[in-house]
Amino acid sequence: MYYKEIAGVKVSALGMGNMRLPTVEGQGEKIDREKAREIIDYAMSHGINYYDTAYRYHAGESETFIGEALKKYPRDSYLLASKFPGHMVEKKGNGVLGFVSGLAGWPDSTVDGVFHEQLQKCGTDFFDFYLFHNVNEKSISIYNDPELDIVGYFKKQKEMGKIRHLGFSSHAVSASTIDEFLTRYEGVFDFVQIQLNYLDWKLQDAKSKVEVIGRHGLKVVVMEGVRGGRLAALPEEQMAKLRAVREADSAARWAHRWLQSIPEVAVVLSGMTTLDQIKENTETFASPDPVNEEEKALLSEVADSMLSWVPCTACRYCTEGCPNELEIPKIIAAYNGVKNGDFMARYNPDDADPSMDPRRCVACGNCASICPQGIKIPDIMEEFSKMLSK
Ligand code: SF4
Ligand code: SF4
Structure with missing residues (x-):
């Protein structure tokens, strides 16, 4: 050292x-x-x-x-x-x-x-x-x-x-x-x-x-x-x-x-x-x-080459206040993966744990108000849900 x-x-x-x-x-x-x-x-x-x-x-x-x-x-x-x-x-x-x-x-x-x-x-x-x-x-x-x-x-x-x-x-x-x-x-x-x-x-x-x-x-x-x-x-x-x-x-x-x-x-x-x-x-x-x-x-x-990714650092500040106990950083990691084309084959929210399903977001905004990276989490959840239903 x-x-x-x-x-x-x-x-x-x-x-x-x-x-x-x-x-x-x-x-x-x-x-x-x-x-x-x-x-x-x-x-x-x-x-x-x-x-x-x-x-x-x-x-x-x-x-x-x-x-x-x-x-x-x-x-x-x-x-x-x-x-x-x-x-x-x-x-x-x-x-x-x-x-x-x-x-x-x-x-x-x-x-x-x-x-x-x-x-x-x-x-x-x-x-x-x-x-x-x-x-x-x-x-x-x-x-x-x-x-x-x-x-x-x-x-x-x-x-x-x-x-x-x-x-x-x-x-x-x-x-x-x-x-x-x-x-x-x-x-x-x-x-x-x-x-x-x-x-x-x-x-x-x-x-x-x-x-x-x-x-x-x-x-x-x-x-x-x-x-x-x-x-x-x-x-x-x-x-x-x-x-x-x-x-x-x-x-x-x-x-x-x-x-x-x-x-x-x-x-x-x-x-x-x-x-x-x-x-x-x-x-x-x-x-x-x-x-x-x-x-x-x-x-x-x-x-x-990575600047378009959602800049989540997995600090988990947001998870405690989620009424549906969503694993927000993991969902965002999945979203980044899907967007970058290297995750879609492995991600099916119907098979995944309910805490990994962005469609369960009720857009309460608790998470976004506390995120130090200023990530608009409910918007990501909505977009990801749409991407997955296509
Ligand atoms: S906006 Fe969605 S992800 Fe964020 S705390 Fe509310 S239910 Fe959970
Ligand atoms: S608070 Fe923001 S940066 Fe931290 S895990 Fe949640 S979404 Fe990611």
């Missing part, structure tokens, strides 16, 4: 994301703790020291799990990052926050209540890194709200030693939103976590976001480096182009080597679900091996 720095702290170039841990078959997001623990132990024994979680990952179980899994290791042998869920709450008055529609059943709380619940769930007295989750065009008003004073509250927690370094994650549409937030709170943050990969360089203008963060002198923590697995399983035509240059390299290795070529990047998070994935990724990050200019141009070509 090679290492980089965020504000003087030595961080592993590959970080463990804890939102796609292995799950128990047929039990939604419930973590398969035995398998997940094996992955964390592998990470710890192969030099990964950065562990990222958030209030709502795995329907709230991720924080509890990672706290338990890391407990046997000395507290100074790993760095723990979690996030305040400001993008999913609304004000109810007197500092009380309720979760937005689509997350029914989550209790009202306060900023202080959420933070202390997180410390307790993670079994720690402090977070090494703490982020405001998804500062975007919509949630920025909550984070800037003078009555809630979220930034002031967490600055105080930092002074009290309960947080070592502050940052924020962002799925903002525009780089100017990130710039606005950084300018308003200049000096508060040490890093910004963004969705970055060779497809989003253009698709989500990640290039401008990296430039903005770099201009403020901060480091980038990468999420969705392989776009929820999309860039780890390229269509055969694209894969053949890559194999012609480096025969043995997987698509995921290409995506990670591209990230290694971006100087502002400190940690590349990967939501690793299997031991095979973490084995391959720790090998990729054993020492820097960034793509050269020719390889970069080739990946840009590959990205151009």
